[in-house]
Amino acid sequence: MTPSEHNQPLRLVTQPNEEIDRSQRVTFTWNGKTYTGYQGDTIVSALYAAGERVFSRSMKYHSPRGVLTGTLHDPGTILQVDDEPNVRGAHRLIEEGMNVTSQNTWPSLKYDVRAVNQLGARFLGPGFYYKTFMKPDFLRPAYQRVLRGFVHGGKVSKNRPEETYEKRYAHTDVLVAGGGPAGMEAALAAAASGASVMLVEEDHQLGGHLRWADGQLARELRAQVTANPNITVYTNTTVAARYDDNWLAVVQRSPEPGMGERLIKTRARSLVVAAGLLERPYVFEGNDLPGVLLSTAARRLINLYSVRPGGRAVVVTANPEGDAAVEDLRRAGVEVVAVVDARQGDTVVRATGRGRVQSVELSTGQKIAADLLVTAVGWTAPTSLLNMSGDKPYYEPQAARFLPGGTEEGVYAAGGISGDGTVAQLRDHGAAVGARAAAHALAQRSLKIASAPTVSGQTEAPTTENLPEVQPLPVPQHPELFRSSTHGFVDYSEDITSSDLQAAVAEGYDSAELVKRFTTVTMGPLQGKIELVNFIAVVAEATGKTIAETGTTTWRPMYAPVTLGALAGQKYDPIRYSSIQTWHEAHGAKPMIAGQWIRPEHYGDPQAEVRRVRDGVGIIDVSPLGKIDLRGPDVPKLLNLLYTNKWSKLGIGKVRYGVMVSEDGVVMDDGVTARLDEDHYLMTTTTGGAGRVWDWIEEWLQTFHPEWQVNATPVSTAYTSINIAGPHARTLLSRLTDVDVSAEAFKYMEVRTGTVAGVENSILWRIGFTGELSYEIHVPAAYGLHVWETLLEVGQDLGVGPFGIEAQRILRLETGHLIVGQDTDGLTQGYSAGLEWAIKLDKDDFVGKPELAWQQQNQTGMRLVAVQPVDTHVVPDEASQILFGNGTIAGRITSARLSPTLGRSICLAQVEQSLAEPGTMVTIRQIDGTMIQGKVMEGLTAVDKEGTRLDNDSQPEARVEVGEPIGRSPVRVGDAKTLLAGWEVSAQPAAGPLTIQDQSVMTKLEVRSSFTGSTAEKLHASFGRTHRSQDGTLVIGSGPGQWYILGEPGSQQTMLNALQHMADSANELTTVVDLTHGRALFRITGDEAAALLNKLCSLELSDDIVPDGSALRSSVAGVVTDIIRDDVDGALSYLVHCERSSGQYLWDTLLDAGAEYRLAEVGYTMAYAN
Amino acid sequence: MMQINCPWCGLRNATEFKQHGEKPPRPDVANATREQWADYLYFRNNTWGVVKEQWFHSSGCRQFFMLHRDTFANKAIRSEGDVR
Structure with a gap:
């Protein structure tokens, strides 16, 4: 069939460089009517081929608007697609079944009643709304209602189908923004130097203007780029913003089915801006009529989509690209009735017609009937990313445009944005800039490697002396053409004409910044990309200044529109759970959010829970309570410094209340601290203050008293904390513990260690936040649920029951x-x-x-x-x-x-x-x-x-036999499970290309000592590195003077003994804390393990920076997490571990993020090396 | 986002750190006047240019260190204490 049989009368025969696939027909609707296009067509190209010209109505006057630029930045082709408003119709590709409608037209695009605004145009001058709809005050709500009906934009449906929006991190040596000839050459040159390159192109295809000017060359370069393993190409993607140190917001549109956008937070060591040029419209009467096209728009239609833009054309040209457009138009069968050479001083004065161009009047006075007016009068350099890098572009009259002023090392302009030249010159320039960018990036990379503790030994820094010289491109020669002798639109989005701008200047707004604010010029969807220079030129003319004097406005992020979904979507808010959470959920606890914790507010009736504590006995889960293990001879000095009361004489086994104030005397935290042993204390803090107090201790120790010998380790979630309160508290506890809890043996404000419900190494305090006889027990967290359930079981006859935060708050009040x-x-x-x-x-x-x-x-x-x-x-x-x-x-x-x-x-x-x-x-x-x-x-x-x-006179009772404690990981185990070293572990047999394994059951000890010394020597792992010792344990240099040591499940005692022996014989204070219960530990294995982590973590995980045996700590999905690279039989593998209560959240988040890599859970096996 | 060269961990994103600002010396507690104490608590030079500030690598190695930062360019210049 011929194209016309698909109702595409303007479709040309196959063009050599077309980017449509004629074998794939795509059917969609436009304002209810069915249309057919080809795969690769944009909405606008398909509709244009079918003869459509009008795609929207303008914002203020509701006049018909058609194609102007034929790009993402086309003001008149913003459409609604299904439920999605504000779609750039000249950019979005058609898809089968799409429903496309025009926006803000009523009753229809063709007959828009609000076009009556045109009649009142002289009353709708700048500031009209400010001046008209302000007074009287009482009418303002009414004004709002009416004006809201005029708002320009699509409709958001409440029933919009769910879409995901995603964020991830990326690192690259060089990021090239713009995939034209200069950008592609820059990428190739950088890649040839060994740099990793991200090449980002806003359009659907690489090639830039070569796509219509030299398709053969475009294809050749494209092939080279895509075949290069060092280059990753992102098309239909925008570098929307550049922030400090080349932190770039790279936004991928529709990267995957069902995904709206993906924000790639990219750190580039070098940024090459090869954004090319945007063609600038010309200001004259009727310049917004459908049928007035920029030369690039006409050439895109003809060459990329094989669409004939019109029948009879007038072309205004001031440059070779305009001349080439004449050739293209003729080849496409358009009758070019007049070529107006602006270089000779001729120009167009006005275009007229009803709803579209019908006649064109030239400066010669000639009036020509035509349906197409193509202008090629100049270019604008889209310097946004350069501006965001500190560049101050300057106006060059000879070039009739702004040129980049230069930036610091690390940001480079390449190709047409920075000057003029033949394609060969542009390519050479791109290649030279790319090589220079790569040299800078590689030098930075080696500095980074040198600064990374994960890499041992010295790296050789590449010399930066022989950086290639970049020959600047010639300054372009171009006539200054901004406005004809008539007035026309400067800002198509906001409906601002050159006469509006002159009126604003006449009202006294005599600087560009003031005119902008008063008229809203350049504030529309295009944000000045095609309007800015004309605006400056018109203001300059009106104020009698030069363009350079009038200046420019600053381009700020975002360069192109980004959906709110991409910015707001997928936020990581860590959630922390106690070991007893499953029980709380199963027993009707009303969840309460307390910071990151989910806690039981009550179990139905808080008042009854209070009475239970006053009359019998209740238990409450207080696991979130902050707990800090303090060891060393100088702990009393530290406590004396941080608390307002005295700590020198606290005896072993005693507990004291303390208050901390900041240096301004303001109360910052309180809690009780116990002395467990000669040099061993356990401090408790408020739930919310746990992190702050830990930081506070570290700050005073590190910056004020570095000579004090104190090691502080947070153990908040290593223990499950349960408060047993009420007159029967002693009776209940005595049934489960080997500690003598009689009133004489265990007094108020004392602490003991012992066994509770068969769980060893439990800590028992006798304190009284609730005002009742009460014991706070801290049991190793994996056994928390076991102890909780046992308490409820053996206390049934005492009427024991849980109480929540609300009851506790009443009791303490x-x-x-x-x-x-x-x-x-x-x-x-x-x-x-x-x-x-x-x-x-x-x-x-x-x-x-x-x-x-x-x-x-x-x-x-x-x-x-x-x-x-x-x-x-x-x-x-x-x-x-x-x-x-x-x-x-x-x-x-x-x-x-x-x-x-x-x-x-x-x-x-x-x-x-x-x-x-x-x-x-x-x-x-x-x-x-x-x-x-x-x-x-x-x-x-x-x-x-x-x-x-x-206190009361209750007497302890005999101990009750209870079942063997069952240890539980912070991660819920599925149905396939088995027991290992007394812990329930997963026996999930699943496997796949990428696996995640819960290894929380492993023994995890922490050693603290000085950064250098006998302990550091014996452990063989420097900070940032791991060491596999002969007995199979993994020693991890997790922090300066801090090591984690991982061993087989159940080997705590052996390992503790060995390490304690080492600590006792050390020359410097060395302490060992068992954190088996305090940490969640996972292993992720597979080729995509680093890619998975980079969805959640900003660290650069390349082999040269994080080789096998590296240990790092950073934030993963908002949780401070240790990341250890520990490859398994040559397969990429990471251990990740975090404090226990965030374990379930981190596990769930990793599984969710890993879905695209088919991440599968695999059960724990004894050989942790898998 | 600014990057900071932690003297222990190397180059990391600024979001991993907490900024504690300029740190005037702590006056002698026994003899400090209210003015001296107020200076210590509240008054900072707030230089437009290079300042020396205390930063804390809270999401990383948990070490405190002094950083020279250009407040005009918002650039980390160098951190004190080349420890490794």
């Missing part, structure tokens, strides 16, 4: 214990928190001491008091205000609950000191504005002021 961050804020100094008893100003020094001394001396700040509302039933909202008699604010309620024990509402409040006296009546303004009265109480405690409930 009844007891008068403050929560840092709830009852204090960022201004609450120590004395304002009611902590006089915990502040010892007679210490020589502690953090924040001077501030607290001044606070005490001057009696400044608010005071924390207990308040009880007079009306016992009213529980004021937290943050309700407390008022002075005159109505000014005197404080606020910080905590408020209904106390089930007292049957009344109780509160804590921060109040001005004048109201802090017990017995003072205060006015509380609730959030709804109502006032209630409350009374300030004596002390903070509402229930059991004497503390009699903290």
